[in-house]
Amino acid sequence: MRKSWYTLLLVLSCVTFSNAQGNAEYKAKLKQMFEASGSEKSYKVAIEQMFTMFKQQKTTVPDSIWKQFEGEFLKTSLDDLVEMLEPVYVKSLTQDDLQQLIAFYETPVGKKYASKTPIIMQESMQVGQQWGRKIAMEFQEKLKAKGY
Template identity: 55%
Template sequence: MKTIMLWILLVFANTAIWGQTDSEYAKTLKKMFEVSGSEATYQGVISQMVQMFKNQNSALSGSDFDAMEAEFKKTSIYDLAEMLVPVYSKHLTMDDLKAIIQFYESPAGKKLASKTPMITQESMAIGQEWGYKIGMEIQKKLEEKKD
């Protein structure tokens, strides 16, 4: 009986420790989202979603939508960070996150974070052009193989 109680105690203690670790990891992950500019991107997604619902539901007032948007922006990023803990923790340690945060708090990291949305936007057009070119070349080679 003492052995069973000891095992139960160990399981609960382990669960509590892992829960704290996940919580700390989630806080650190959220911090990384903040300093990397990812949080701003996620906030933009929320704004777009609310605007889409606003366009579809004219029965509610603009202030209702503003209040909803503010509420979701306040809580959803931490919820997302907690949901992403298993994914990030599989690939990055807490020390990795801290190093990434340290980079993004440097002048070069801040510049990268602020310029990433513009770089991404400009790169998308180039990426589409590149993809089209590759697709055409593949299609040409396939047609040559048919002959």
């Protein structure tokens, strides 16, 4: 009986270790994909924008403190984000999928797309807002026509 418990414990330990190792490999690949796709740069820009906002709110904090904090957050935040996003990505993309995306982003067109994505996203958000306003107006007109 005791031997069975040891065997079960050994098997569970191996499974846990292999899953943890698989997660680490997946997270590393996910981080590599973020870097290749230019997402890492976008995240860094977002952090820099947050710090600009914080600086405006807390004007008594010396610049040296802001630089120290910003450096710390830029180093750790991507790792934190990968940790938080891994469950989201693992549901939809395999490690092989991530590798294929990385391969795409390493091509000339992939590099071009990665460099243009922030501009495309910014302009797309503006177009999306216009589209949303248009739909809202049409919806209101249709409700009004129906007497609501």
